Amino acid sequence: xxxxxxxxxxxxxxxxxxxxxxxxxxxxxxxxxxxxxxxxxxxxxxxxxxxxxxxxxxxxxxxxxxxxxxxxxxxxxxxxxxxxxxxxxxxxxxxxxxxxxxxxxxxxxxxxxxxxxxxxxxxxxxxxxxxxxxxxxxxxxxxxxxxxxxxxxxxxxxxxxxxxxxxxxxxxxxxxxxxxxxxxxxxxxxxxxxxxxxxxxxxxxxxxxxxxxxxxxxxxxxxxxxxxxxxxxxxxxxxxxxxxxxxxxxxxxxxxxxxxxxxxxxxxxxxxxxxxxxxxxxxxxxxxxxxxxxxxxxxxxxxxxxxxxxxxxxxxxxxxxxxxxxxxxxxxxxxxxxxxxxxxxxxxxxxxxxxxxxxxxxxxxxxxxxxxxxxxxxxxxxxxxxxxxxxxxxxxxxxxxxxxxxxxxxxxxxxxxxxxxxxxxxxxxxxxxxxxxxxxxxxxxxxxxxxxxxxxxxxxxxxxxxxxxxxxxxxxxxxxxxxxxxxxxxxxxxxxxxxxxxxxxxxxxxxxxxxxxxxxxxxxxxxxxxxxxxxxxxxxxxxxxxxxxxxxxxxxxxxxxxxxxxxxxxxxxxxxxxxxxxxxxxxxxxxxxxxxxxxxxxxxxxxxxxxxxxxxxxxxxxxxxxxxxxxxxxxxxxxxxxxxxxxxxxxxxxxxxxxxxxxxxxxxxxxxxxxxxxxxxxxxxxxxxxxxxxxxxxxxxxxxxxxxxxxxxxxxxxxxxxxxxxxxxxxxxxxxxxxxxxxxxxxxxxxxxxxxxxxxxxxxxxxxxxx
Amino acid sequence: xxxxxxxxxxxxxxxxxxxxxxxxxxxxxxxxxxxxxxxxxxxxxxxxxxxxxxxxxxxxxxxxxxxxxxxxxxxxxxxxxxxxxxxxxxxxxxxxxxxxxxxxxxxxxxxxxxxxxxxxxxxxxxxxxxxxxxxxxxxxxxxxxxxxxxxxxxxx
Numbered sequence: 001x002x003x004x005x006x007x008x009x010x011x012x013x014x015x016x017x018x019x020x021x022x023x024x025x026x027x028x029x030x031x032x033x034x035x036x037x038x039x040x041x042x043x044x045x046x047x048x049x050x051x052x053x054x055x056x057x058x059x060x061x062x063x064x065x066x067x068x069x070x071x072x073x074x075x076x077x078x079x080x081x082x083x084x085x086x087x088x089x090x091x092x093x094x095x096x097x098x099x100x101x102x103x104x105x106x107x108x109x110x111x112x113x114x115x116x117x118x119x120x121x122x123x124x125x126x127x128x129x130x131x132x133x134x135x136x137x138x139x140x141x142x143x144x145x146x147x148x149x150x151x152x153x154x155x156x157x158x159x160x161x162x163x164x165x166x167x168x169x170x171x172x173x174x175x176x177x178x179x180x181x182x183x184x185x186x187x188x189x190x191x192x193x194x195x196x197x198x199x200x201x202x203x204x205x206x207x208x209x210x211x212x213x214x215x216x217x218x219x220x221x222x223x224x225x226x227x228x229x230x231x232x233x234x235x236x237x238x239x240x241x242x243x244x245x246x247x248x249x250x251x252x253x254x255x256x257x258x259x260x261x262x263x264x265x266x267x268x269x270x271x272x273x274x275x276x277x278x279x280x281x282x283x284x285x286x287x288x289x290x291x292x293x294x295x296x297x298x299x300x301x302x303x304x305x306x307x308x309x310x311x312x313x314x315x316x317x318x319x320x321x322x323x324x325x326x327x328x329x330x331x332x333x334x335x336x337x338x339x340x341x342x343x344x345x346x347x348x349x350x351x352x353x354x355x356x357x358x359x360x361x362x363x364x365x366x367x368x369x370x371x372x373x374x375x376x377x378x379x380x381x382x383x384x385x386x387x388x389x390x391x392x393x394x395x396x397x398x399x400x401x402x403x404x405x406x407x408x409x410x411x412x413x414x415x416x417x418x419x420x421x422x423x424x425x426x427x428x429x430x431x432x433x434x435x436x437x438x439x440x441x442x443x444x445x446x447x448x449x450x451x452x453x454x455x456x457x458x459x460x461x462x463x464x465x466x467x468x469x470x471x472x473x474x475x476x477x478x479x480x481x482x483x484x485x486x487x488x489x490x491x492x493x494x495x496x497x498x499x500x501x502x503x504x505x506x507x508x509x510x511x512x513x514x515x516x517x518x519x520x521x522x523x524x525x526x527x528x529x530x531x532x533x534x535x536x537x538x539x540x541x542x543x544x545x546x547x548x549x550x551x552x553x554x555x556x557x558x559x560x561x562x563x564x565x566x567x568x569x570x571x572x573x574x575x576x577x578x579x580x581x582x583x584x585x586x587x588x589x590x591x592x593x594x595x596x597x598x599x600x601x602x603x604x605x606x607x608x609x610x611x612x613x614x615x616x617x618x619x620x621x622x623x624x625x626x627x628x629x630x631x632x633x634x635x636x637x638x639x640x641x642x643x644x645x646x647x648x649x650x651x652x653x654x655x656x657x658x659x660x661x662x663x664x665x666x667x668x669x670x671x672x673x674x675x676x677x678x679x680x681x682x683x684x685x686x687x688x689x690x691x692x693x694x695x696x697x698x699x700x701x702x703x704x705x706x707x708x709x710x711x712x713x714x715x716x717x718x719x720x721x722x723x724x725x726x727x728x729x730x731x732x733x734x735x736x737x738x739x740x741x742x743x744x745x746x747x748x749x750x751x752x753x754x755x756x757x758x759x760x761x762x763x764x765x766x767x768x769x770x771x
Numbered sequence: 772x773x774x775x776x777x778x779x780x781x782x783x784x785x786x787x788x789x790x791x792x793x794x795x796x797x798x799x800x801x802x803x804x805x806x807x808x809x810x811x812x813x814x815x816x817x818x819x820x821x822x823x824x825x826x827x828x829x830x831x832x833x834x835x836x837x838x839x840x841x842x843x844x845x846x847x848x849x850x851x852x853x854x855x856x857x858x859x860x861x862x863x864x865x866x867x868x869x870x871x872x873x874x875x876x877x878x879x880x881x882x883x884x885x886x887x888x889x890x891x892x893x894x895x896x897x898x899x900x901x902x903x904x905x906x907x908x909x910x911x912x913x914x915x916x917x918x919x920x921x922x923x924x925x926x927x
Binding site: 008014015016017018020021022024025026027028029030031033034036129205206207208209256257258259260261288290291292501502503504654655657658659661662664665666668689690691695696697698699700701703704 | 789791799803804805806807808809810811812813815816818845846847849850855859860862863864865866868869870871872873874875878893896897900901903904905906907908909910911912913914
């Protein structure tokens with residue numbers, strides 16, 4: 001496989017970096033709001049303007065009479081339809097064998113609203129503006145209830161209770177590791193470092209707002225749902241579970257998806273309410289979310305609140321680590337929402353270290369806030385942040401070099417495959433190699449000189465890093481399938497149910513298939529989100545697509561050659577053993593005759609489906625951040641950022657670098673500004689627009705130095721490990737460690753994210769006063 | 772209702788629209804030019820950027836009625852005679868797009884930016900992109916693409 005070059009394709013005189021680009025740069029992409037169904041009506045939702053209240057009555061009379069209004073649905077309709085129970089994937093047993101308490105969620109709130117943005121009514125009208133206008137005519141009589149938005153306060157006795165079947169607002173509790181071993185480790189420790197490590201609530205904010213258009217065909221009982229997805233199967237499964245409608249009566253269709261980051265993998269109640277609306281009305285119904293609605297209803301991310309402790313011996317060897325973790329899931333549980341913080345941190349609880357004694361307690365808490373689900377990394381960045389912050393603080397407290405303390409504790413390169421204390425098997429990695437390369441690229445040796453130079457200018461300089469690992473690869477569906485269909489002109493259509501939201505699957509998959517068949521990637525067209533193909537496969541999430549669907553592209557290409565060989569032999573009048581394949585054609589070794597894949601397909605349909613199932617892979621890496629703070633203002637500039645990652649085989653370097661840029665920017669955003677803030681008294685969101693919420697902008701990141709340090713993964717025959725999320729996983733801790741490296745000498749205690757200029761300035765000022 | 776006549780991508784268009792119709796919605800819903808995207812409701816994201824009489828304008832910040840008599844160019848009208856505009860070519864060549872949703876607005880902004888600053892400095896580029904949000908790329912390749920677009924424009 002040609003794995004060492006970026007791929008540029010010539011199409012019509014332009015050099016395309018990716019095969020999907022041409023339509024996107026010409027404005028010919030088709031996103032969810034671009035679907036227009038014949039005879040469609042338009043929908044708007046009335047949302048709760050309070051955090052917690054009883055609904056005493058909903059009067060829709062005036063709205064129903066308003067111009068253009070076709071239907072108004074409320075919680076009563078949702079309950080009547082039985083659309084009250086979302087799918088929950090939190091099915092495993094927790095502490096003492098107890099299962100989770102899952103709250104119900106009628107797709108339109110019934111009896112009670114539980115967060116600002118909760119759905120109260122659906123209005124359908126001839127135009128979107130008419131529907132929106134009519135929502136304002138609905139009179140809701142509320143009785144306010146006390147609200148709780150703090151994930152720690154919600155678990156305290158006496159906190160307002162959200163759901164009758166979730167006592168104490170605690171949905172689920174689990175433990176992992178060996179509590180007794182950890183206690184013994186701490187008892188003999190020479191040093192213990194304790195930190196509060198809150199990873200704030202952020203908004204994924206893909207640039208395309210959510211939208212959904214639903215058509216219902218009464219004759220067949222079939223729904224067609226157009227919405228942004230990360231994979232059609234994942235969406236269909238959730239919509240089917242919510243409605244009780246059979247899988248094969250729901251077709252999910254998507255083409256271009258404007259960013260995802262986890263937010264698109266949910267079968268939202270809005271979509272289900274629209275299904276009810278389309279069925280009730282007998283016409284297709286379309287809804288397009290505004291950004292303001294999005295802040296109040298798209299899934300939020302992170303919101304994991306962690307207390308961590310690390311025990312070390314006198315030489316800085318890690319003896320044990322203890323974690324107490326509260327996952328704030330908001331007012332209701334999204335289907336997979338609580339699964340990520342319960343599963344991913346356990347899988348990599350030891351990080352890249354040989355720490356033997358590990359113990360964690362996890363609690364799933366509910367608050368009067370927007371429901372939380374996976375966001376790029378899905379609790380992988382959180383556990384990496386916790387470990388790497390503890391390690392760095394411990395090193396500083398014990399006056400050990402932060403690189404040295406890591407080297408002392410790394411799992412050595414000759415110890416793989418390595419079984420971790422929580423039962424994972426890290427197949428292969430080279431942590432020393434990754435760190436060494438990053439240190440060199442970041443010129444860590446030259447840092448003291450640069451720091452002194454900054455000091456001369458009155459600036460404060462810091463350098464920090466993180467060495468992290470994360471789990472990818474394994475998926476929830478029984479296998480991943482890719483179908484290849486050969487056309488008479490020799491071109492190939494590949495079908496996949498894993499959906500790109502910007503990751504460039506049309507290019508990467510085409511490269512893998514093209515490589516397998518020896519034909520140019522441009523000859524292969526990937527089609528995603530085509531439900532009628534009936535393929536099984538995972539959605540795109542957890543950085544796993546290259547491991548699952550990507551690897552299967554190669555398997556499918558092999559299968560195509562195997563399947564076509566006897567057909568070619570028959571046509572060439574020889575035995576299959578006398579046929580050689582190369583570059584799209586079969587040649588007879590007995591004569592000079594040949595036949596192409598396209599010629600075979602012209603005679604008889606040539607279609608194969610490749611499949612595969614893969615376990616966990618473990619991408620890993622080291623990021624080094626160098627920052628400079630202006631103590632007069634608290635303004636921080638990241639002056640250098642280096643990433644060295646081991647994501648196994650790289651198929652397309654340009655795309656991999658792009659993924660790294662984007663993920664690091666999201667980590668950067670979270671550390672320096674992004675934060676969803678609620679008023680603690682009223683539960684109102686204070687950061688509900690792009691005017692209030694800090695989105696990274698051009699110029700924030702000036703440069704990133706990206707390098708690879710590859711060990712070929714053993715789980716996929718391609719050697720790939722996945723990499724879409726590693727930039728988030730590594731950057732939270734690297735940036736915070738750099739900031740604390742700068743601020744610690746001034747006497748500044750560990751700070752919580754986001755490290756805004758204001759917070760940094762205040763901390764510096766307070767430290768100066770304290771001295 | 773307002774009756775408007777304007778030129779869109781070189782073509783004369785007339786329509787009757789509700790007074791409150793934004794230019795962005797007029798382009799998308801009435802003219803079916805769905806390449807102009809709407810990414811927010813506070814005029815921050817710039818996904819809806821088009822050219823109005825040669826200047827980059829967020830089409831959600833003006834009413835369709837205000838475009839009366841104007842010449843509007845959208846992303847669909849940027850390529851000429853089947854040839855990509857330098858900004859379009861630069862965005863793909865620099866891998867400055869991932870999901871592609873902010874891309875039309877970014878490209879329209881870039882096209883106006885390199886017209887105003889044929890050799891833009893980093894500062895001019897960053898200032899010029901202030902009103903355009905992207906969530907996928909971290910902007911590094913977008914900044915590169917603006918520079919590259921300027922080079923391609925010069926070479927033309």
